[in-house]
Amino acid sequence: MAIDINKVLNTLGIKEVNLGVSTGQNWHKTNGAITSSSSPADGKEIAKVKNATIEDYEMVVNMAQEAFKEWRLVPAPERGEIVRQIGLELRKYKNELGALVSYEMGKIFQEGLGEVQEMIDICDFAVGQSRLINGVSLQSERKEHRLFEQYQPLGIVGIVTSFNFPVAVWAWNSALAAIAGDVVIWKPSSKTPLTAIATQRIINDVLAKNNVPEGVFNLIVAKSSVMGDNFLADKRIPLLSVTGSTAVGQRVGGIVGKRLGKTILELGGNNAVIITPHADIKMAIASTVFGTVGTAGQRCTSTRRIIIHESVYDQVRDSMVNAYKSVATKIGNPLDEDFLVGPLIDIHSVNNFKNSVSEVQKEGGKILFGGEVMEGKSFESGNYVMPCIAEAENHYKIVQEETFAPIVYLIKYSGDIDDAIEINNNVPQGLSSCVFTLNMREAEKFVSAVGSDCGIANVNVGTSGAEIGGAFGGEKDTGGGRESGSDSWKIYMRRQTSTFNHSEELPLAQGIKFDF
Amino acid sequence: MHIDKNITIEDLVDEFPFSVNFLSKKGIKCIACGEPIWGTLEEACLEKNFSQEEIQKFVDELNGLKNN
Numbered sequence: 001m002a003i004d005i006n007k008v009l010n011t012l013g014i015k016e017v018n019l020g021v022s023t024g025q026n027w028h029k030t031n032g033a034i035t036s037s038s039s040p041a042d043g044k045e046i047a048k049v050k051n052a053t054i055e056d057y058e059m060v061v062n063m064a065q066e067a068f069k070e071w072r073l074v075p076a077p078e079r080g081e082i083v084r085q086i087g088l089e090l091r092k093y094k095n096e097l098g099a100l101v102s103y104e105m106g107k108i109f110q111e112g113l114g115e116v117q118e119m120i121d122i123c124d125f126a127v128g129q130s131r132l133i134n135g136v137s138l139q140s141e142r143k144e145h146r147l148f149e150q151y152q153p154l155g156i157v158g159i160v161t162s163f164n165f166p167v168a169v170w171a172w173n174s175a176l177a178a179i180a181g182d183v184v185i186w187k188p189s190s191k192t193p194l195t196a197i198a199t200q201r202i203i204n205d206v207l208a209k210n211n212v213p214e215g216v217f218n219l220i221v222a223k224s225s226v227m228g229d230n231f232l233a234d235k236r237i238p239l240l241s242v243t244g245s246t247a248v249g250q251r252v253g254g255i256v257g258k259r260l261g262k263t264i265l266e267l268g269g270n271n272a273v274i275i276t277p278h279a280d281i282k283m284a285i286a287s288t289v290f291g292t293v294g295t296a297g298q299r300c301t302s303t304r305r306i307i308i309h310e311s312v313y314d315q316v317r318d319s320m321v322n323a324y325k326s327v328a329t330k331i332g333n334p335l336d337e338d339f340l341v342g343p344l345i346d347i348h349s350v351n352n353f354k355n356s357v358s359e360v361q362k363e364g365g366k367i368l369f370g371g372e373v374m375e376g377k378s379f380e381s382g383n384y385v386m387p388c389i390a391e392a393e394n395h396y397k398i399v400q401e402e403t404f405a406p407i408v409y410l411i412k413y414s415g416d417i418d419d420a421i422e423i424n425n426n427v428p429q430g431l432s433s434c435v436f437t438l439n440m441r442e443a444e445k446f447v448s449a450v451g452s453d454c455g456i457a458n459v460n461v462g463t464s465g466a467e468i469g470g471a472f473g474g475e476k477d478t479g480g481g482r483e484s485g486s487d488s489w490k491i492y493m494r495r496q497t498s499t500f501n502h503s504e505e506l507p508l509a510q511g512i513k514f515d516f
Numbered sequence: 517m518h519i520d521k522n523i524t525i526e527d528l529v530d531e532f533p534f535s536v537n538f539l540s541k542k543g544i545k546c547i548a549c550g551e552p553i554w555g556t557l558e559e560a561c562l563e564k565n566f567s568q569e570e571i572q573k574f575v576d577e578l579n580g581l582k583n584n
Binding site: 035162163164189190191223224225228229244245246247248251252267268298300344345346347348349351352355402404 | 524526527529530533536537540545546547548549550551552553554555
């Protein structure tokens with residue numbers, strides 16, 4: 001079924017020129033630069049956006065500060081009710097928002113739907129969590145004293161999202177921040193502002209119907225010259241959640257760290273699949289192909305390296321090449337449901353892909369499949385590439401880097417699982433990893449203290465993607481942040497320890513005597 | 517728009533896409549994870565230990581390329 005993108009834009013309220021500043025229900029006129037957003041699928045301009053000025057930024061931060069004073073007093077389950085309604089509204093517009101994600105970002109429609117489903121899932125999770133924001137009661141060493149910990153709202157949470165998950169990452173952060181009693185300011189990627197505007201429009205009605213104070217859910221589309229280092233250095237914003245490259249994360253960490261603010265950093269990955277002699281090879285191949293070419297290799301968790309035992313290397317290599325031959329016939333318009341792989345985000349990403357294909361060969365690697373830029377009918381935007389498989393060694397400079405495109409390196413290992421784990425860990429990044437094995441000892445070792453050093457370590461599940469129920473994030477150059485499920489909500493809150501004295505004495509801790 | 521050392525990498529990438537390739541040849545990556553890195557041209561150059569004289573030369577060359 002063909003998707004009528006004009007109908008999608010109309011349904012989502014996207015106009016020819018759109019305001020890029022909203023404080024919840026209200027959209028603010030601005031005199032900022034007008035930028036345009038184009039689809040990587042066909043290169044056509046979708047719509048224009050009026051960006052924020054520095055004055056708009058100040059206005060929004062001030063409004064957010066005021067809104068926080070009210071929002072923090074709303075009982076958490078009531079805040080959860082707002083998030084529940086946001087989840088319902090997202091369900092209503094799932095097809096349209098999924099289609100716009102697909103058209104503006106380039107991922108296939110099914111993945112666009114999946115992204116909106118993640119937003120819905122985290123809303124559901126946050127609703128439950130809104131009744132479970134708990135503390136602990138501890139035993140005091142002093143008679144008739146009570147010691148306890150609780151979590152308080154933090155304030156303004158700054159959210160910087162990347163083009164590859166243009167709306168889900170906002171939902172991961174804002175759903176939890178909202179039930180925690182925080183207010184959010186969202187700076188979306190300059191490559192995908194329209195999905196952000198559409199999302200903000202979807203929640204407009206919920207905020208109006210429930211009289212949510214203006215300034216709780218804020219959106220600012222702005223250039224980094226308007227909302228860059230000043231945003232990071234702004235002491236009124238206690239927490240910044242940033243998804244992006246390691247280079248950006250280092251800058252964020254430096255500036256926010258200098259003022260002792262909090263960060264959630266979700267940065268680059270260099271994710272590996274280990275295939276041992278005990279693997280179910282068929283399962284491993286099916287899973288790994290999705291990991292390498294899904295979203296055209298533009299997920300933080302995309303599989304970049306496949307570490308294969310020498311005894312099964314030839315079988316895995318040949319199976320991968322055969323699988324890619326099938327995938328090669330399924331590259332095209334992401335809105336067309338016949339295709340599995342869409343375009344890269346822009347020509348710069350195409351050039352990075354070409355550069356990696358060239359570099360791996362210069363270092364001694366061998367291209368086994370793909371690596372070309374696609375030409376001809378349906379590929380006129382110049383953003384479509386043939387996914388590439390290369391044989392390489394882990395120490396190559398290009399293998400140590402993350403290329404945000406569909407190029408995967410096959411790396412042979414000999415010996416046992418320890419040797420494979422060493423290769424897995426021997427990169428600067430530490431986001432996602434997995435092992436395919438039916439051997440219990442190999443599997444347990446992989447997830448043990450001497451196993452994978454990544455934030456995500458799966459067994460018989462690929463590197464790519466994650467459920468919202470678990471905490472998502474990675475170690476080393478990936479930044480160390482955790483968001484989404486499990487107890488990630490705690491970082492959006494201020495932890496407080498209290499001691500209550502209900503006795504008639506005033507004993508000091510540790511038995512200290514201080515009579516005067 | 518004139519290119520100077522204070523231009524943000526984001527503006528450079530948007531307005532003068534040829535700069536990405538030019539700077540890449542100097543070892544300066546403007547794009548990471550598909551997005552422009554944050555900061556100015558000068559900061560990106562200093563990160564790679566280029567001197568002020570070299571940065572000015574890059575600026576002049578970029579303006580030259582822009583005008584061609």
